[in-house]
Amino acid sequence: MxxxxxxxxxxxxxxxxxxxxxxxxxxxxxxxxxxxxxxxxxxxxxxxxxxxxxxxxxxxxxxxxxxxxxxxxxxxxxxxxxxxxxxxxxxxxxxxxxxxxxxxxxxxxxxxxxxxxxxxxxxxxxxxxxxxxxxxxxxxxxxxxxxxxxxxxxxxxxxxxxxxxxxxxxxxxxxxxxxxxxxxxxxxxxxxxxxxxxERTADCVVAGFRWHKTGDIVGSLLLGLYDDAGRLQHVGVTASFSMARRRELLDELAPYRQDESAEHPWGGGADNGDQLPGAGSRWNAAKDLSFVPLRPELVVEVAYDHMEGDRFRHIPSFRRWRPDRDPRSCTFAQLEQPRTAMLSDVLGRG
Structure with a gap:
């Protein structure tokens, strides 16, 4: 060439x-x-x-x-x-x-x-x-x-x-x-x-966190939304925090940490159609996707661009905690639905 x-x-x-x-x-x-x-x-x-x-x-x-x-x-x-x-x-x-x-x-x-x-x-x-x-x-x-x-x-x-x-x-x-x-x-x-x-915002339940690759600080918060059947579905993570903030989050989340033997929405197998956060990565088989379970009582507001299926397409950004929100009110129904369009509509323009 x-x-x-x-x-x-x-x-x-x-x-x-x-x-x-x-x-x-x-x-x-x-x-x-x-x-x-x-x-x-x-x-x-x-x-x-x-x-x-x-x-x-x-x-x-x-x-x-x-x-x-x-x-x-x-x-x-x-x-x-x-x-x-x-x-x-x-x-x-x-x-x-x-x-x-x-x-x-x-x-x-x-x-x-x-x-x-x-x-x-x-x-x-x-x-x-x-x-x-x-x-x-x-x-x-x-x-x-x-x-x-x-x-x-x-x-x-x-x-x-x-x-x-x-x-x-x-x-x-x-x-x-x-x-x-x-x-x-x-x-x-x-x-x-x-x-x-x-850019849109959504209120999500925080039901777990993953450790940061550098050690004993928070790497990411695991986000969930309730579906029509009342099941908490994993929809993505939010992870843009400073190192100092990651250390602070560890203390803030400590009261909500749940023993692994306790019942958790994302415990057990994935044979019921739920979206669970612990599946292996097809991009990196060695990547650790295990998580620390939290009682699903915390609500966080995140900013996102759009959904792909039932998950955030890109990692959403942390905006603020929402202590005023009932976790059970964090459902897929709050998400804005874009106007229906086809690729032929796009490629036929201009």
Whole structure:
């Protein structure tokens, strides 16, 4: 492979802001695996955000990329998986598997797509120093009509439309929107773009904690919500605390610690359909996911962006304790439901 921009390349990043800036260019924020495609003729490499190749995990994308993109190019974008017309990040995670036979099967069962949003090189030309305005124009020309697996991300220059997209696209599983300066060069590993994500709050029951990797302080609080059957379901953790605060939490939680022999909502097996927090990690088999059980009497308010199924998609942020809330009132019913949308609605815009 001989390209003017060679792998690995660290992708340009975005910093979070609360409002959509009027920069003349806004795109949907895709919830997938950030990927830079390097293509030199029949040779294609898929580079990940951590600069490691992911080519072997998505074999079905190779031919689709070769059929859609210029013979020699470098394209920044996102690998996504859709189920029932909406993004399915859980299915996407399952695609990272060490067994070649499993990779082949999943490529057939849950095929991935690639959404391109920046052109870093074409032919012998390094486009990274060029303004984004030029890179976007060349990307549109390079993609042509796209395909059923390789897409050009839609974009708008209208701030009012960008605000509408922010709300309209969430129901299809998108994170929010990204705003870009039209005059900026491509800046690897720099937070030179702006991301605007949904933020909501929820009151959750704290029913356990995990130890911090450094020793005898709190690592994370385990969060639960009650379902319609009155069962406390594990929905995620909150973990953004200073070291001093982690030590303080150990003393604050001490009165609620429960003997392992006592009855706990997350004790016993997982054969009743409940979501339990002690299952093994498919990413790291050696990772200790055991927890210290707490009586489910504490309520905490957390901020989150959106749910994936019945769990927080990203780790929510601790906001405050809620001693005024009855733990039994912390149910899934409090969660805001986004507007229904389909990926076809998103890709048909712009």
């Amino acid at each position: 001989q390209l003017p921009v060679m792998p690995p390349v660290a992708p340009m990043l975005a910093k979070a802001v609360s409002e959509i800036p009027d920069l003349g260019h806004t795109e949907p924020k895709w919830d997938g695996f950030r990927t830079i495609v390097f293509r030199d003729g029949d040779e294609v490499v898929l580079g990940s955000r951590n600069e490691r190749p992911m080519t072997r995990y998505f074999p079905e994308l190779i031919e689709a990329i070769k059929a859609t993109t210029p013979p020699r190019c470098v394209i920044d974008g996102e690998i996504i998986v859709a189920s029932d017309g909406q993004l399915d990040f859980e299915a996407l995670q399952q695609r990272i598997h060490p067994a070649a036979s499993r990779v082949k099967l999943l490529a057939e069962q849950t095929p991935a797509s690639f959404v391109g949003f920046d052109l870093l090189a074409e032919g012998d030309v390094d486009l990274m120093p060029r303004p984004f305005r030029e890179r976007r124009e060349r990307l549109i020309a390079a993609f042509g009509s796209g395909s059923d697996q390789v897409f050009l991300t839609p974009a708008t220059s209208d701030l009012a439309e960008a605000r509408e997209w922010f709300h309209a696209f969430e129901g299809a599983g998108l994170d929010g929107v990204v705003a870009k300066r039209l005059d900026d060069p491509y800046q690897p590993n720099k937070r030179a773009m702006f991301k605007i994500k949904h």
